[in-house]
Amino acid sequence: MAARGDVRFELFEAEDERETLDxxxxxxxxxxxxxxxxxxxxxxxxxxxxxxxxxxxxxxxxxxxxxxxxxxxxxxxxxxxxxxxxxxxxxxxxxxxxxxxxxxxxxxxxxxxxxxxxxxxxxxxxxxxxxxxxxxxxxxxxxxxxxxxxxxxxxxxxxxxxxxxxxxxxxxxxxxxxxxxxxxxxxLAEPAEELKVVPGCLLRVTGLDKVTTWKSLKEALEPYAKVAFVDYCESKGEAVLRFIEEGAAHAVLTKLEQHGKGLHIDGNRVIVEALEAGEEVEYWKKLAAIKRKLRNRRGRHNSRSVQRGKKRRSEERSISPDNMME
Incomplete structure (x- = not known):
């Protein structure tokens, strides 16, 4: 886990497996x-x-x-x-x-x-x-x-x-x-996979305070829908959360409107909105590109496994694409 003040990008696919980009x-x-x-x-x-x-x-x-x-x-x-x-x-x-x-x-x-x-x-x-x-x-x-x-x-x-x-x-x-x-x-690589897009599951949160962490973001939205992915840029004060189920982002907005109190994180009222269709496609393209690179990287190193040292193998296990895939 990053110390307070770090800006990190975390993918949540399981409780004990996650891939991080700083x-x-x-x-x-x-x-x-x-x-x-x-x-x-x-x-x-x-x-x-x-x-x-x-x-x-x-x-x-x-x-x-x-x-x-x-x-x-x-x-x-x-x-x-x-x-x-x-x-x-x-x-x-x-x-x-x-x-x-x-x-x-x-x-x-x-x-x-x-x-x-x-x-x-x-x-x-x-x-x-x-x-x-x-x-x-x-x-x-x-x-x-x-x-x-x-x-x-x-x-x-x-x-x-x-x-x-x-x-x-x-x-x-x-x-x-x-x-x-x-x-x-x-x-010799296989043809590119068809882009997988799960509509209506991406929610943007803006107006975040500097003390907010990915954990507090996840905990604030978990009561409304299961969070699978947190993309938090602290320097911009905004984050994008991906929920597991299709249409969950709109469902979360509906629940918040019904409560009529808005969403507060770390004592700060924030703004939430679902990503538009065009924004969703671009976001999924970027995520797919990173996953594809991780798979390719793993495949190339596996073909040269005899030449790798212990330190290199350890690093590659830490960025395994299995940690990013559903």
Missing amino acids: YDILDKIIKQLEYYFGDKNLSRDKFLQRKLESGNGWVEIDVLLTFNKLRSLTYKKWTVSAAFYWKGSQLLEISRDETKVRRKPAHPWPRRSRTELDELTVFVKGFPLNTCTDELDKFFGQFGQSVDVFMMCHNKTQRKFNEMELTRAIKQTRHAIRVKKDAEYEA
């Missing part, structure tokens, strides 16, 4: 990708420039996952895909096969000169040595939207830089082999 991590993944593809970083990242040119603007997610900062957030390709499904990006888009990322055609790389970039850049010093980029983003955000925040580290020697480049090259080779194997596996 909304904060998804948001950080998008921000880090936008930094890599930002004007400032692209102007000096020769490696990424070559990848963009050779890939017609696209860069393989497997290549991006070799970058230290992104890899510290996730090493799973499907998590990057989930970040685009749930968070989205104004600057970037993911390919249809969900293996590559590029800048949107509406935001092409401007290829500004060094002089032009310098005119848009400020140099600030005096921060504590242990300051991280997330803290700098928050600090500069109060003065306006910043495209890139780059920390200058003077203690890195050329020797260390070369070692890092060599390590990155080795990782790229390993990932290239993995990409080829994954492509062969996906070529």
Whole structure:
């Protein structure tokens, strides 16, 4: 269970089985990708420039996952895909096969000169040595939207830089082999399943207080209908609950109207509404995409089970698609 203040996405399929995605991590993944593809970083990242040119603007997610900062957030390709499904990006888009990322055609790389970039850049010093980029983003955000925040580290020697480049090259080779194997596996994959939509079971709750947790949400609605799924974004103060039975969302609204007192959670009166038909379809598409990726991920790893270590097997069991399926 998350501590208070965590933003988490939880799927309830059984009392002891649930799959969790951290909304904060998804948001950080998008921000880090936008930094890599930002004007400032692209102007000096020769490696990424070559990848963009050779890939017609696209860069393989497997290549991006070799970058230290992104890899510290996730090493799973499907998590990057989930970040685009749930968070989205104004600057970037993911390919249809969900293996590559590029800048949107509406935001092409401007290829500004060094002089032009310098005119848009400020140099600030005096921060504590242990300051991280997330803290700098928050600090500069109060003065306006910043495209890139780059920390200058003077203690890195050329020797260390070369070692890092060599390590990155080795990782790229390993990932290239993995990409080829994954492509062969996906070529043998079964046709996509027909989208399953249970109408009238999704209920949106807005106006939530910061102290509200997924548990209090579930407990508040359980007396009206059995809850199977809780999608709670604390930073937005809203949640979407999926009930087990078809039409349960409308039934819950009817019961609340009959009581005439509305719905109160943690002492706060909230707003509840059933999702419209179009919203329901989009929501089920996103959920199906995540489940499909979990199944595919499990299948690929099972085919390579001899090569896996204990730690890797443990991680895969924790994201088993069986925990997400009905």
